[in-house]
Amino acid sequence: MDSGKRPVNAASIIAAARGCLGTPFRHQGRVKGVGVDCAGLCVWVARELGLDHYDVDGYGRIPAGGEFGAHLDAMLEQVPAPTPGGILFMTFGGEPQHVAIYTDCDTIIHATSELGKVVEHRLDDLWRSRVFCCYKFREVA
């Protein structure tokens, strides 16, 4: 790991994500306090922690044929269960297309277009049922 970067761990990821709570939802947004989308939240958190190779742009609002999942597979490490500071890939409308950051207290932090901002709430049965697969940042032990 580059010595100039701060240590990346679950706590720092979660803290960075919590710092974005309330940021408005903007499609393809990447800036805390201005606008992020669900992927943008994760990208901002990664950049904030010095992991600057996690972005893709120019994608549409509706996922195109597993492209999103392919990017996640390429950039992140898939794990069998949610891990604090990890990322949950979630299914809406029959296709995985939403990501959220899992915390250390069984909640998720994510940018939702439905509520128009970044929110944190419990991973209840409904949200849990939407989880398609789980990832963690490779840099996190």
Added chain:
Amino acid sequence: MASVVLGVAGAAVGFAFGGVAGAQAGWMIGSTIGGVMDAPKGQHIEGQKLADLRVQVSTYGKAMPQVFGKMRVSGNVIWAAPLIQTAHTQAVQGGGKGGGGGATQTTYTYSANFAVSLVNHQIDAIYRIWADGLLIYNSAAGDTTTISVSGGTAGQAAITGSITTYLGTETQMPDALMESYIGAGSVPAYRGQAYVVFNNLQLAHFGNRLPNIEVEIVREPKNTSDFRNKIKAIHIIPGAGEACYNTTRLTKVMQNAAALFQGTGVITTITRNSNTVEPRADVLVALDQLQATCPNLQWVSLVACWFGDSTDAGLCTIKPRVDFPQAIGAIDFQENFDAATAANLNAAQTATANTTPNLYAWSVGTWTRANTPVAALVNGVPAYGGSPSDLSVIELATELKRRGLKVMFYPLIFMETPTKPWRGRIVPANATDAANWFTKPNGYNAFITHYSTLTALTSQIDAFVVGSEYVGMTSFMSAPGVFPAVTGFANLAATVRAQLPANVKTVYAADWSEYHHATGGWFNMDELFANVNLDIVGIDNYMPVTPDLDQSQITPALVQQYWAKGEGWVTIGTTRHFRDSATCQPIQSPPRLAAPPSLSTWRDSTPSRWLAIR
């Protein structure tokens, strides 16, 4: 109706109750037609928005209900997020000249996230949810935790959204939607309270205000499994209702109603006995629920009623009734088996039914809709339903046997006189009236023997009730020690015994007061109770066990003491518990022996009159 009404654009309404029509009128959203038609090139037309997006009311201090059994409750809004405003922008077609245009129009729709508290305890299930009276959730159709709202009527705004239900357990967790607004960790879980959370409920259908939410919930009695498990026999009522026992679905087609009400070409079809959400006959749904509630059920008594028309035995005739006549003015009816189930009719059913496929005709013996009196009206509504058709009792008895239950068939008389008296009030004026009450045309014997000779029924039953609670008849003494109606029942028991299959038990269901009569004689029922043609004497037991004390003085120990005492407490005319004190005379003081509460004691203390003979 206490609806939560939101502010109207440009006019702060605050909150208001009722006035749905007015609220809807006030909530029309969208640009005027004129604005659309005259849209200049390039102009953007902004639709109206709701000025005030706050939910204005939910009631603090409202009592939280407690519900027992199944109940439809309306809730109290305990949380509501600001309305979600969705903009819909679309290009507007310009006028003829020039074309192109490029004008756009934005309209807005609104949806709401809110939580509705129901009751202050745990419940077992949420069955159905209504919004402004419209059924939007039905547990029979989906998931029990989170479900999609469906419903709506063609031509009206679609109803979409989802509902999360909380049954009030002590382990339920905070709602995720509420947390996303208020913050994770800042939302109570409302443990011990049942509530529902609506997610993104589209409001257009409800006049852009929160609809009045009503929820059907069920709370089963707790710690009563022993009690329910102990129930082994039960009556099936109502006993009256033409089609209430049909296990085949029936429909009624109003043939000429088209011309009268609907315009030509429209024929109205009504389901007669399938009124639940399930596509089955009502009685089948009820039996499923019954067996789920009472898993050890063994016996069912199937009550079927005809009607007496006078408490004077000399005048009283006993006939079935129908719900409606064959034709009312210009309206005629045709009754059908539901097409989907008609093919499944068994041989016994089709033999009893009409020969025309699918056509159903009500009948009880030789009584048909054409020659049977219509059930009398009280205040414009039927005092009782009609008599169950022969086919319906055969179908139900067959179904009960199929379920492994034993069936006691219980023909019963309802009194169709204005005060609807108890059949025990039928009293003969003299010995002739008493005897003729049984044997005359449309007398009691014709009623009973119709069923005892209905072999499609008697092949499906295990016991048959010859009579029940005819206290006024059996206590009539024409000469010292002579009880003509008791003799009448004894003779009828012999007739019925000969007609029934050998395995079917004959029963007299006595009233608890029936084995003595009003003027002081005792054991008037011996001739019937000891009759070889009567297998079972049942007692409808409402007898007071203890002296007439204040409720606070009656203890379990006292009840046990008097139960074992071997003597009942004479209460006729002296107790508020007696069912009809007006017709009962106070008896001698001090009180004397009345009904013995415990049958075993009766057996021990009065061996000579009853058991010895039997």
